[in-house]
Amino acid sequence: MTSPTSLSVAEAVRRVRAGTLTATALAEAYLDRIAADEPRIRAFAWLDPALVRRQATAIDAGTKLGALAGIPFAIKDVIDTADQPSQYGSPIWAGWRPRSDAAAVAAARKAGAVIIGKTVTTEFATRHPGPTANPHNTAHTPGGSSSGSAAGVAAGFFPLAFGTQTSGSIIRPAAFCGVTGFKPSYGTLHRAGMKVMSESLDTIGVMARDVADCALAMAALTGLDHGDPTAKPGRAPRLALILEPAAADAAPETLALIDRAANSCRRAGAVVEAVRLPEVVLAGYAAHPAVMNGESAEALGWELAHARAQISPTLRDRMDEGRAQPAAALIAGRRAFAAARAAFPAAIEGYDAVLTASAPGEAPEGLGWTGDPAFNWLWTLLHGPCVTVPAGTGPKRLPLGLQIVGRIGEDRETLAWAEWVRQAVAG
Secondary structure, rough: OHHHHHHHHHHHHHHHHOOOHHHHHHHHHHHHHHHHHHHHHOOOEEEEHHHHHHOOOOOOOOOOOOOOOOOOEEEEEHHHHHHHOOOOOHHHHHHOOOOOOOOHHHHHHOOOOOEEEEEEEOOHHHOOOOOEEEOOEEEEEEEOOHHHHHHHHHHOOEEEEHHHHHOOHHHHHHHHHOOOEEEOOOOOOOOOOOOOOOOOOOEEEEEEHHHHHHHHHHHHHOOOOOOOOOOOOOOOOOOEEOOOOOOOOOOOOHHHHHHHHHHHHHOOOOEEEEEOOOHHHHHHHHHHHHHHHHHHHHHHHHHHOOOHHHOOHHHHHHHHHHHOHHHHHHHHHHHHHHHHHHHHHHHOOOOOOEEEEOOOOOOOOOOOOOOOOOOOOOHHOOOOOEEEEEEEOOOOOOOOEEEEEEEOOOHHHHHHHHHHHHHHHHH
């Protein structure tokens, strides 16, 4: 008998609503997967199977079944949950139990999701990694900072998970783990109840096995139509191929992947053309560290003042750098961001989306570093939607991803073009 863990989110919801699958049976199937492999992957910062079962039982006893009826949904542990600890990847907050759910978690519960647990994050979603390993090869990082969310989807522990992105913390780990990651337009998912680090950058998004599941989850969470990415569009896309400003960081396998993807898309009817970005957009990229570190140092003001010794040395150094820079540097960085965002639509005028890399290459070996976000900084600060889709493997047989980027507000379209690219490359 096929396990219900193999079902798409849409099909699992359909069966729960039809009464041919219970939320309890679905939860038990995922809990069995977790029990079998969690000691190897270590995706969870908190897991309470009894709590999962109580939630599933309540859904089965209910009369109103939402758009995510019975679907296990994992929560990155920088996002608050009222019934589970929120520890932010830091010993400072060990055992902390918020009184309320974050807005995004409340939306997931309202849609009928079962909150299956809290996933491992790097320290405050920034530097120091947790213990999570890549399911494809546990000697390699799963990426970060949304480490547990990406690894858990890849390992089959849950079909949906929240991630957050300040540099590349949704796109990069999803690519490293061979799953789909979606960073929506900035502010689409409300950040109330999230441990915000960078006011200008932090964005909540979702991870799933495929683009269709991401679109369904976003529609359920927001009430906005995110479309059916599997529906055939009336035409092939026009894609702007952009590797700058991080082209020099691309590994040979990534350069080969981009070349193969571009040719596959052209054979499928797309126009794919190299596009150079104007200096005003590149200046935003150069300002990313000043803004991220400056705002994060402000966000950790209490921790730096009262629990400095419990902050990892690496993060402490970065926060000291952020505090040491003049206030004018942060203001100038935010202005550079705004100028880059204003200039970007004209830079890709005539194109439907950007085709680029999700990461420099395969997941690095070791768990002490989550990888380079060079291919994510720019797209995060531009505030538009980004999708990574699996696109084969590299020389060590670890997953590679392709990133599709859109303009602010074009989330539905970007998801659809991402699925189009995925199919073109897979074909």
